[in-house]
Amino acid sequence: MSGSLSGISDLEPKSTTKIKSPAIHPVWLRLTHWVNALAVLIMIGSGWRIYNASPLFGFSFPNDITLGGWLGGALDWHFAAMWILVANGLIYLLFNGVSRRFWHKFFPLSPRAVWTDIKAALRGRLSHADARRYNSVQKTAYLFAVLDLVLLVLSGLVLWKSVQFPILAFLLGGYETARYVHFFSMAFLVGFIAIHLLMVLLVPRSLLAMTRGR
Amino acid sequence: MNKQMKSLETNVNADLIIKEAESLVGRFNRRHFLKQFATLGGLSLLTGCSISNNDSVEKLLGQVSRFNDKAQAWLFDPNKLAPTYSEALITRPFPFNAFYSEDKVPQVDATDFLLEVSGRVSNHKSWTLAELQALPQVEQITRHICVEGWSAIGRWQGVPFSEFLKRIGADTSAKYVAFYCVDGYFTSIDMATALHPQTQLTLGFDGQPLPARYGFPLKVRIPTKLGYKNPKHVRAIQITNIYPGGYWENQGYNWFGGS
Numbered sequence: 001m002s003g004s005l006s007g008i009s010d011l012e013p014k015s016t017t018k019i020k021s022p023a024i025h026p027v028w029l030r031l032t033h034w035v036n037a038l039a040v041l042i043m044i045g046s047g048w049r050i051y052n053a054s055p056l057f058g059f060s061f062p063n064d065i066t067l068g069g070w071l072g073g074a075l076d077w078h079f080a081a082m083w084i085l086v087a088n089g090l091i092y093l094l095f096n097g098v099s100r101r102f103w104h105k106f107f108p109l110s111p112r113a114v115w116t117d118i119k120a121a122l123r124g125r126l127s128h129a130d131a132r133r134y135n136s137v138q139k140t141a142y143l144f145a146v147l148d149l150v151l152l153v154l155s156g157l158v159l160w161k162s163v164q165f166p167i168l169a170f171l172l173g174g175y176e177t178a179r180y181v182h183f184f185s186m187a188f189l190v191g192f193i194a195i196h197l198l199m200v201l202l203v204p205r206s207l208l209a210m211t212r213g214r
Numbered sequence: 215m216n217k218q219m220k221s222l223e224t225n226v227n228a229d230l231i232i233k234e235a236e237s238l239v240g241r242f243n244r245r246h247f248l249k250q251f252a253t254l255g256g257l258s259l260l261t262g263c264s265i266s267n268n269d270s271v272e273k274l275l276g277q278v279s280r281f282n283d284k285a286q287a288w289l290f291d292p293n294k295l296a297p298t299y300s301e302a303l304i305t306r307p308f309p310f311n312a313f314y315s316e317d318k319v320p321q322v323d324a325t326d327f328l329l330e331v332s333g334r335v336s337n338h339k340s341w342t343l344a345e346l347q348a349l350p351q352v353e354q355i356t357r358h359i360c361v362e363g364w365s366a367i368g369r370w371q372g373v374p375f376s377e378f379l380k381r382i383g384a385d386t387s388a389k390y391v392a393f394y395c396v397d398g399y400f401t402s403i404d405m406a407t408a409l410h411p412q413t414q415l416t417l418g419f420d421g422q423p424l425p426a427r428y429g430f431p432l433k434v435r436i437p438t439k440l441g442y443k444n445p446k447h448v449r450a451i452q453i454t455n456i457y458p459g460g461y462w463e464n465q466g467y468n469w470f471g472g473s
Contacts, residue, residue: 072466
């Protein structure tokens with residue numbers, strides 16, 4: 001038994017030293033990231049099908065790329081994944097708050113720094129050398145994603161139970177306005193995901209950091 | 215007219231029996247399939263292959279939907295009123311929506327119409343339209359929210375449903391109120407919602423007797439629930455402890471359907 005264990009460490013001598021270096025992303029962050037990714041995928045896929053039942057604009061989403069098969073199925077998916085999205089989101093915010101990671105990672109954040117980093121990124125000169133530190137564009141993008149998800153949940157609550165959440169409904173301009181808020185915050189999230197995935201393609205190391213932590 | 219309604223009813227019953235038999239046969243086959251390929255469930259979740267058709271996933275979603283019924287019953291505040299609107303905000307024309315097209319709207323004869331009452335009530339007598347019109351009437355301008363997402367503001371007149379429950383001596387500790395309609399539609403609600411001050415046995419729309427397309431002679435208006443929980447052309451009301459389901463609910467719409 002011990003022989004086979006030492007055999008493994010002989011084969012991979014580097015792995016033991018690596019374990020000692022702290023992870024770029026703690027395990028709770030990686031877990032909540034991937035649970036969130038799955039929940040968001042289900043919410044968007046089923047949400048598009050629900051949108052198709054009564055489109056706000058002059059287009060529908062192709063049914064082939066939606067989830068649920070029909071309106072009733074899509075609603076079932078949507079109202080099941082919402083619990084995962086919200087519970088996971090609360091865990092994410094709680095851990096971020098308790099560990100103070102939120103403040104370390106995202107602040108300070110100044111508009112000037114964001115502008116400088118955007119210009120550098122467009123010239124292909126924005127450094128990703130230290131994956132432990134977010135550049136200003138990353139900080140802005142991730143903060144935006146968090147706030148956008150909060151807005152999606154709040155507007156979703158109004159659509160789901162506008163009578164039971166009257167103050168929230170009022171703040172979001174009533175039921176019909178909340179439909180538009182929900183749609184546009186979805187559209188912005190899809191935009192974020194597109195850029196996020198493009199960046200992962202450009203910097204594949206970040207995918208490793210988000211899966212095995214290093 | 216009554217004869218016509220009867221034949222409609224037997225047709226619906228026959229359809230339901232066939233549908234149930236089909237689903238039982240289908241379930242057996244799928245269960246057999248599932249036994250052999252149980253481990254493929256997780257794989258299909260990962261690959262995204264036909265997840266919507268997977269029986270175990272469907273079962274799980276059904277269980278979450280039952281959980282959501284409870285969550286909504288817990289969220290439901292019997293004293294919280296749906297927002298009301300000014301006359302200027304009424305949606306005109308108010309949209310027509312049913313499980314059939316507008317030319318199939320049932321034309322009910324008011325003269326021999328009878329509303330049947332059954333189940334856990336002390337007064338089983340049927341009600342004529344004139345008798346219902348003689349009960350105290352109220353009016354509301356509220357938003358009708360459809361499960362599809364659209365909404366429209368309408369003006370409804372009728373009898374507070376809690377008042378009607380009193381008149382029929384309903385056992386208000388019973389769990390469900392079921393509604394059966396002339397067109398074969400049916401749905402059911404929880405007792406807490408049935409007793410909500412805005413739940414209404416509706417006889418009029420926008421100052422007129424209820425037009426055929428909005429449910430003549432009688433609909434139930436529930437501004438705290440989605441459109442499919444607001445039945446039109448109601449011909450029978452039942453107070454019961456046995457889960458009655460509903461036309462859309464039996465096909466997968468969430469039962470509580472609150473808004």
